Amino acid sequence: MDGRSRAVWHWFRRPLPTLSARLTRVGVVIVAIYGLLAVVMPLLVASGWLPDPNSGLENPAFAAPSMAHWCGTDRLGRDVCVRTMAGAGVALQVVAVAVAMALVVGVPLGMVSGYMGGPIDRLMVLLMDTLYTLPLLLLAVVMAFLLGRSLINAALALCVVYIPQY
Numbered sequence: 001m002d003g004r005s006r007a008v009w010h011w012f013r014r015p016l017p018t019l020s021a022r023l024t025r026v027g028v029v030i031v032a033i034y035g036l037l038a039v040v041m042p043l044l045v046a047s048g049w050l051p052d053p054n055s056g057l058e059n060p061a062f063a064a065p066s067m068a069h070w071c072g073t074d075r076l077g078r079d080v081c082v083r084t085m086a087g088a089g090v091a092l093q094v095v096a097v098a099v100a101m102a103l104v105v106g107v108p109l110g111m112v113s114g115y116m117g118g119p120i121d122r123l124m125v126l127l128m129d130t131l132y133t134l135p136l137l138l139l140a141v142v143m144a145f146l147l148g149r150s151l152i153n154a155a156l157a158l159c160v161v162y163i164p165q166y
Helices: 003-013 019-047 080-116 118-133 136-147 151-165
Strands: none
Touching (some): 019 080, 080 151, 136 151
16 A cells, blocks of 8 residues: 555544544545545446436336336336436536536635725625525526526526625
8 A cells, every 4th residue: 555545544544532523534435425426427337337327118117126226217217226326427517517606706706895895895795695695595496497407507506506605
């Protein structure tokens, strides 16, 4: 093992004194598994280890969970577990783009507000407080509906919700 992998292994093996540290470790493992699944899923489908998430009608509709279909099949005969895993990659892409766009918009707004001060600062605070008063999930859903169906539009809808945090 090289030095870096020893450091990572040591981080997982050291005793944890607090509940917070234990929960942090569990959270890091869950996020790592989710990210790994999102990255590896297209490779598993392309290599034939997993069925295509969009192919259906060759499996029985509404099949119960089994070894062949861990979560069963839907009304079109598509494997529910494979479709859920494929959705992880799409969700990760949308969230990454939304956070990046919110960062690109929110940080300059905050910098201008802090540097200029005065009425510009008060206006920015008023706008951000107005965004905070709205139900964020409902705002994102309505914006996604108004913008239309695409990954970029979903990311734009989430971007508006994330801007006040930056």
